[in-house]
Amino acid sequence: MDINILKSSKDEIEVQLESLTIAEILRVYLNKDSGVEIAVWKRKHPTEKPILLVKTKGKTAKKAISDAVSNIDKDLEKFESDFSKLK
Numbered sequence: 773m774d775i776n777i778l779k780s781s782k783d784e785i786e787v788q789l790e791s792l793t794i795a796e797i798l799r800v801y802l803n804k805d806s807g808v809e810i811a812v813w814k815r816k817h818p819t820e821k822p823i824l825l826v827k828t829k830g831k832t833a834k835k836a837i838s839d840a841v842s843n844i845d846k847d848l849e850k851f852e853s854d855f856s857k858l859k
Contacts, residue, residue: 785833786825795822801840807831
């Protein structure tokens with residue numbers, strides 16, 4: 773997956789993502805983090821790739837995204853485990 777960093781500082785990052793689905797999942801998980809002030813995505817036109825904006829307090833924006841990805845991975849592993857038990 774391509775990720776294009778448009779703007780980056782310690783407490784703010786703006787990235788262009790390939791998928792609106794990925795942007796929305798990251799937005800939801802980032803907004804659960806108390807160290808994140810705001811996480812939103814936008815796109816100017818439906819044919820364009822979404823841009824995710826993350827502003828943090830108390831942690832770096834890159835760390836917040838890394839933590840969100842780790843939490844998504846853990847939840848997916850739990851879902852996979854729970855689903856395989858249904859057989």
